Amino acid sequence: MDTVKKRFGLEPAIFNTINYFLLLCILVVTLYPFLNTIAVSFNEGLDTTRGGIYLLPREFTWQNYESVFKSGHLPHAFWISIARTVAGTVLSVFFTSMLAYVLSRPEYMFKKSVTIIVVLTMYFSAGLIPSYFLIKDLHMLNTFWVYIIPAMISAFNMIVVRTYIHTLPESLVESAKIDGAGEFRTFMSIILPLCMPVLATVSLFVAVGQWNSWFDTFIFAPKQSLSTLQYELMKLLNNTMSAGSGAPGASAGVNQGGQNSSAGMVTPLSIRAAITIVAALPIILVYPFMQRYFVTGLQLGGVKG
Amino acid sequence: MRETVLKGETAVGTERKAATFRKRLWSQRELILMSFPLVALVILFAYVPIWGWLMAFQQYRPGAKLFDQEWVGFDQFRFLFADEVFLQVLRNTLAMSVINMVLGFVTAIVLALMLNEVKQKFTKRFIQTISYLPHFLSWIIVTGIVATSLSIEDGIVNDVLMRLGLISEPILWLGTPKYFWGIVGASHVWKEVGWNTIIYLAAITSIDPSLYEAADMDGANRYRKIYHITLPGIRPIIIILLIMNLGHILEAGFEVQYLLGNGQVIDYSQTIDIFVLKYGLRVGNYSLATAAGMFKTVISIVLLFAANNIAKRLGEERLV
Numbered sequence: 001m002d003t004v005k006k007r008f009g010l011e012p013a014i015f016n017t018i019n020y021f022l023l024l025c026i027l028v029v030t031l032y033p034f035l036n037t038i039a040v041s042f043n044e045g046l047d048t049t050r051g052g053i054y055l056l057p058r059e060f061t062w063q064n065y066e067s068v069f070k071s072g073h074l075p076h077a078f079w080i081s082i083a084r085t086v087a088g089t090v091l092s093v094f095f096t097s098m099l100a101y102v103l104s105r106p107e108y109m110f111k112k113s114v115t116i117i118v119v120l121t122m123y124f125s126a127g128l129i130p131s132y133f134l135i136k137d138l139h140m141l142n143t144f145w146v147y148i149i150p151a152m153i154s155a156f157n158m159i160v161v162r163t164y165i166h167t168l169p170e171s172l173v174e175s176a177k178i179d180g181a182g183e184f185r186t187f188m189s190i191i192l193p194l195c196m197p198v199l200a201t202v203s204l205f206v207a208v209g210q211w212n213s214w215f216d217t218f219i220f221a222p223k224q225s226l227s228t229l230q231y232e233l234m235k236l237l238n239n240t241m242s243a244g245s246g247a248p249g250a251s252a253g254v255n256q257g258g259q260n261s262s263a264g265m266v267t268p269l270s271i272r273a274a275i276t277i278v279a280a281l282p283i284i285l286v287y288p289f290m291q292r293y294f295v296t297g298l299q300l301g302g303v304k305g
Numbered sequence: 306m307r308e309t310v311l312k313g314e315t316a317v318g319t320e321r322k323a324a325t326f327r328k329r330l331w332s333q334r335e336l337i338l339m340s341f342p343l344v345a346l347v348i349l350f351a352y353v354p355i356w357g358w359l360m361a362f363q364q365y366r367p368g369a370k371l372f373d374q375e376w377v378g379f380d381q382f383r384f385l386f387a388d389e390v391f392l393q394v395l396r397n398t399l400a401m402s403v404i405n406m407v408l409g410f411v412t413a414i415v416l417a418l419m420l421n422e423v424k425q426k427f428t429k430r431f432i433q434t435i436s437y438l439p440h441f442l443s444w445i446i447v448t449g450i451v452a453t454s455l456s457i458e459d460g461i462v463n464d465v466l467m468r469l470g471l472i473s474e475p476i477l478w479l480g481t482p483k484y485f486w487g488i489v490g491a492s493h494v495w496k497e498v499g500w501n502t503i504i505y506l507a508a509i510t511s512i513d514p515s516l517y518e519a520a521d522m523d524g525a526n527r528y529r530k531i532y533h534i535t536l537p538g539i540r541p542i543i544i545i546l547l548i549m550n551l552g553h554i555l556e557a558g559f560e561v562q563y564l565l566g567n568g569q570v571i572d573y574s575q576t577i578d579i580f581v582l583k584y585g586l587r588v589g590n591y592s593l594a595t596a597a598g599m600f601k602t603v604i605s606i607v608l609l610f611a612a613n614n615i616a617k618r619l620g621e622e623r624l625v
Contacts, residue, residue, distance in 0.1 A: 033450040051459035102340040121351040127598030129585040130357025183335035212443035
């Protein structure tokens with residue numbers, strides 16, 4: 001402190017110290033819960049209930065993770081999560097960009113009306129009950145497609161992609177047409193490859209949304225065979241959070257296959273920690289690489305379509 | 306576009322116009338084929354369900370035909386606004402969304418200003434990277450973390466407060482009604498504060514650097530520069546975001562309240578969305594739930610247009 005004072009003068013030194021201290025606090029508050037959850041997920045279940053686990057596990061074990069991946073329905077839920085993320089992202093991004101391409105064509109005769117129809121959907125929704133009845137009438141309740149089809153065309157992403165297409169030189173499309181390419185081929189072989197940067201951004205938004213989604217499972221597909229990792233985590237959270245006490249010992253009927261297999265015990269709390277990490281891990285792993293794209297996307301979306 | 310095609314054809318008969326139209330239709334068949342199925346999908350999932358709003362004016366019985374339903378006019382809405390639970394739900398929704406909005410704005414602006422004062426590029430980038438992370442986690446994970454941290458047995462919040470001597474015994478945070486709104490607000494801040502700074506930091510970088518240089522020459526210190534240059538520089542974006550948020554005043558959310566709520570705090574945790582879910586899909590009173598949902602949507606749209614008008618009057622044209 002003293003040397004800093006001398007070098008920079010009193011006021012900026014104090015300011016910087018306080019600023020860095022507060023930022024450090026924010027970092028700690030942001031990171032600590034993760035580190036603590038990781039520690040709990042690697043700690044022996046019964047031992048965790050004694051408390052006092054902070055940053056490191058006290059009795060290290062793989063057991064919590066083992067029981068996550070060995071128990072009857074969790075691995076299946078994991079695969080459903082992956083399937084909906086992959087299928088949902090590919091289909092949504094492809095068809096949303098196709099619509100964006102069509103709406104970027106200046107000569108398209110329905111450009112204005114179609115744009116209005118699509119963009120308006122950003123500002124209203126019919127609500128839960130009417131949507132539920134629609135899904136029911138379409139016989140889509142408890143089907144995998146309810147995860148993919150209703151939200152396939154995203155107005156926001158459409159605007160983002162279209163804004164990007166507008167920045168490409170028009171001569172590209174013209175020369176493709178002169179070479180005899182139709183609209184679909186122009187889209188597939190000229191526009192789509194050039195849009196890769198923006199498609200990366202949009203894909204990441206869609207994929208994170210799909211991976212994190214649980215409400216549609218909860219409402220439209222409560223069938224066990226369609227359950228996702230997030231939904232399993234949600235059920236577990238509900239069970240362990242009995243009456244808000246967060247009582248770790250309350251093992252309200254959580255059914256874990258592969259439990260009690262060896263000396264240690266698996267408790268709902270430690271399972272919850274393990275699933276939390278499994279559910280967060282894909283995002284945390286790819287996060288450093290995709291951060292750049294997220295920010296670009298936000299800026300592109302800010303440009304009015 | 307249309308002008309160029311119809312140029313010099315003002316006097317032509319409708320027949321030739323129709324022929325031109327068909328010709329255009331045919332020449333654009335590929336664009337039409339590529340877009341119409343997708344538009345149909347949008348209409349099906351976004352517009353067709355609006356038909357269901359008719360339920361709000363009926364005493365809906367599943368299975369009966371449209372004309373066999375009992376029509377009750379605005380009775381559902383009347384019932385809703387006489388219902389103590391719904392009024393409570395409305396209060397909770399408004400309270401939580403105002404708290405979230407105020408907390409969200411203040412913390413994001415303060416954090417953006419703090420980050421802007423960090424001059425080492427690497428440090429700044431590192432802090433930003435960490436602070437964006439929670440935005441990408443689901444509310445399930447975040448509420449799980451919140452519940453663990455606030456746990457009465459060995460939650461870190463009680464632990465720290467006890468060690469600091471601020472409280473003498475652990476507090477039952479999630480079981481005490483008066484804390485609920487604050488906990489929801491704090492959870493939002495924890496999840497979104499870093500992410501929300503992006504837009505302010507972008508606005509700050511677009512401020513003309515010569516303003517700061519001039520202020521330096523005039524001998525302005527750091528606080529004066531923040532107060533007289535940085536804050537006025539980001540004022541337009543703050544105003545736009547505030548106005549845009551007005552349209553979402555009834556969108557206090559569903560997930561956090563549903564996931565953190567419990568029997569003890571139910572009078573303070575239920576929002577309109579939870580009310581709709583409960584009355585609609587649990588109790589099976591579809592008409593009442595639809596009326597509540599419809600009320601929310603209509604108010605939101607009215608507020609959105611009002612906000613859009615205000616924005617236009619202020620000379621901003623970035624909305625709708």
